Amino acid sequence: MPIHRSPDIRSADITDERLYVSRREFLGSLAGAGVLLSAGERRAIARMLGTADPADKLTPWEVVTGYNNFYEFGTAKDDPAAYAATLRPRPWKVRVEGEVARPADYDLDAILAMGTAEERVYRHRCVEAWSMVVPWLGIPLRTIVSRLEPTSRAKYIEFTTLRDPVQMPGQKSGILPWPYVEGLRLDEAMHPLPLLVTGVYGKPLPNQNGAPLRLVVPWKYGFKGGKSIVKIRFTTRQPANTWNVAAPDEYGFYANVNPAVDHPRWSQARERRLGEFYKRPTLPFNGYGEQVAGLYVGMDLKANF
Numbered sequence: 001m002p003i004h005r006s007p008d009i010r011s012a013d014i015t016d017e018r019l020y021v022s023r024r025e026f027l028g029s030l031a032g033a034g035v036l037l038s039a040g041e042r043r044a045i046a047r048m049l050g051t052a053d054p055a056d057k058l059t060p061w062e063v064v065t066g067y068n069n070f071y072e073f074g075t076a077k078d079d080p081a082a083y084a085a086t087l088r089p090r091p092w093k094v095r096v097e098g099e100v101a102r103p104a105d106y107d108l109d110a111i112l113a114m115g116t117a118e119e120r121v122y123r124h125r126c127v128e129a130w131s132m133v134v135p136w137l138g139i140p141l142r143t144i145v146s147r148l149e150p151t152s153r154a155k156y157i158e159f160t161t162l163r164d165p166v167q168m169p170g171q172k173s174g175i176l177p178w179p180y181v182e183g184l185r186l187d188e189a190m191h192p193l194p195l196l197v198t199g200v201y202g203k204p205l206p207n208q209n210g211a212p213l214r215l216v217v218p219w220k221y222g223f224k225g226g227k228s229i230v231k232i233r234f235t236t237r238q239p240a241n242t243w244n245v246a247a248p249d250e251y252g253f254y255a256n257v258n259p260a261v262d263h264p265r266w267s268q269a270r271e272r273r274l275g276e277f278y279k280r281p282t283l284p285f286n287g288y289g290e291q292v293a294g295l296y297v298g299m300d301l302k303a304n305f
Ligand code: MTE
Pocket: 064, 067, 068, 069, 070, 071, 072, 124, 125, 126, 127, 161, 180, 208, 209, 210, 221, 222, 223, 224, 225, 226, 227, 228
């Protein structure tokens, strides 16, 4: 079994690019299929990277980047890896608009310059009761939101994916209304956990995972992780998120993982972690209840699913 030395990098004081380079070797080595780490190594990595249970084994790179939902490139799980090469993640602009003091068309680099990159391991839970443990790399969403200065009227944020049927041929089909849209309440967005993700396993984000910028909200279903974001809009009203528009009986705005409430077509009580055979109990708020349950006090989470 290979032993990986813990790199002595303080994530608080390194920049995005340096982080890619300096950690590539270390995290790239994890990417080899089936790399097993000792309990001590896992604890060291979890301490360094963030928030997941240290006992969690990382989902292999091949699965994280080969089993995807990204309907702009087809609906089969292996379509995005096969077809997302048509996406050109640079140059990239992000429009910021709505209830915000600093609306503008920002170059991606200007957005990235707003915050220090952080690497975190999240349980990323998708819609059909499967989950992954992914070492995402990104910038805390709240850092960027704070820099953009929402007005006092802003209550929600909407994230919009690129619309370009040439780069994203799946948009020629009507399988979903395009462009893909996601949304958060402002206080959810200001929680320390959500990331605007730019990389995974210490490498720049592959196209199929939503290059060059995607959202990851660890206590919610994977579908809240809008990919290839070109617009961030601050609003007074709850955004119309794509899955809620497409299938309102199945997907709400909140998408908090609630093992006590069945999805209309399947139980949400257990989930299979990709790469494993057995199913494990699903934890409320995907295991982050202690950190986030306070955001929903007084809300009926059966009605606000
Ligand atoms: N973003 C866009 N633009 N289009 C999509 O089809 N699928 C969502 C989410 N973001 C999707 C998207 C769903 S259903 C899931 S489960 C996650 O992306 C999957 O992210 P991953 O492929 O990086 O694991």
